[in-house]
Amino acid sequence: MPEHASGASSKLIVESVSKWFRTPRATVHALDSISMQVAAGEVVCLVGPSGCGKSTLLDIIAGLTKPDSGHVLADGHLVTGPGRQRLVVFQEPSLFPWLDVFGNVMFGLKLCPELTNDGRREIAHRFLGLVGLEKFERVHVHELSGGMKQRVALARALAADPQVLLMDEPFGALDAMTREHLYDDVQRIWRDAGKTIVFVTHNMREAVCLGDRVLLMSQAPGKIIQAFDIPLPRPRSIYDVELVGYAARIADALRGTVGGGVPE
Known part of the structure; x- marks a missing residue:
């Protein structure tokens, strides 16, 4: 499945979204014409190098930040600001x-x-x-x-x-054992509550463990450069051999775009 799910069943549609951040000294092009769709009940994970705009994209979907061009539709309605139908869980619980x-x-x-x-x-x-x-x-x-x-x-x-749960590296500051327990929690909650989830992470195994699809973003300005279907049965463990293989392929794809080390 590409970065576009079936339009008829889409809970979220991101269409040609671009974003610049302007300061007195410089203009930073954060996102470049991103389009994606997320089906109802789907878990989509966004991965990419630091500074590629993953969190900015999540903020735009949440309505916390406005795009400079393009738009987001949630259940067919234009997103113009924050709302209870799209709630964010941040890295810091607040x-x-x-x-x-x-x-x-x-x-x-x-x-x-x-x-x-x-x-x-x-x-x-x-x-x-x-x-x-x-x-x-x-x-x-x-x-x-x-x-x-x-x-x-x-x-x-x-x-x-909420109709859509947006999760911005919620486990990034936690130790490995705690993260693994929370992976189990998220999979169980997804099964029991049937929520649509967009999940931002740097960790490839985490993305494959949780996602139905993993979307790989480029260095800034962020674009979606590759989509990976994850057809593995649930519940999943980050130690499953097949899961590790998927994570390695995604890490290799990212490494090919940025060079250097990539967290698997």
């Missing part, structure tokens, strides 16, 4: 330290004014259970490990029931 775990998830549910307070509480309990934190609801965030904080951030985003 939790509220004065609230406990339950309070952080409840705060996110303020995006859902149609819910009663009892309804919000039921949803918060359910999604904390989904990420395995049901026994930590009354723990304050400063008492949590990095992986547990990221689980809280994930539960907070999922509880608001």
Whole structure:
């Protein structure tokens, strides 16, 4: 499958998006006419060298940054700003330290004014259970490990029931063992909640472990230069021989465009 999924089933359509950043000293061309589609329920991973515009593209999809040309459609509607249908989980969880775990998830549910307070509480309990934190609801965030904080951030985003979950290197600062546990969590959540996910990473095995497709971006100005289907059965382990082979092929493709070392 190329970087374009079937238009009829697309949850997201990115069409000819370009972005420049202007400062008094220079103009930086970050993205160059990027087009891609993401099908409903699909997990698409974006990989590429540092500074290629992966996070900028994610911000544009989220509506946090406006493109200089082109546009993004979500469920056929033009994205003109942020909205609860497209929520971002960042590398830093950005939790509220004065609230406990339950309070952080409840705060996110303020995006859902149609819910009663009892309804919000039921949803918060359910999604904390989904990420395995049901026994930590009354723990304050400063008492949590990095992986547990990221689980809280994930539960907070999922509880608001976004149509698209955007994940910007959410596991990059975590140790290897914690990351592996969270890979299992994301695959289980994808299976149980059926969310459409766009996931940014530098790690090739992580991309192959989580993605239905992996899109490889070039050095800035970022373009999508190659797409890889990942037809491996789930759940996946980063130690699977076939998975390692896919990751090596993607790393080789990236190495061919930038030279030097590439994290596999």
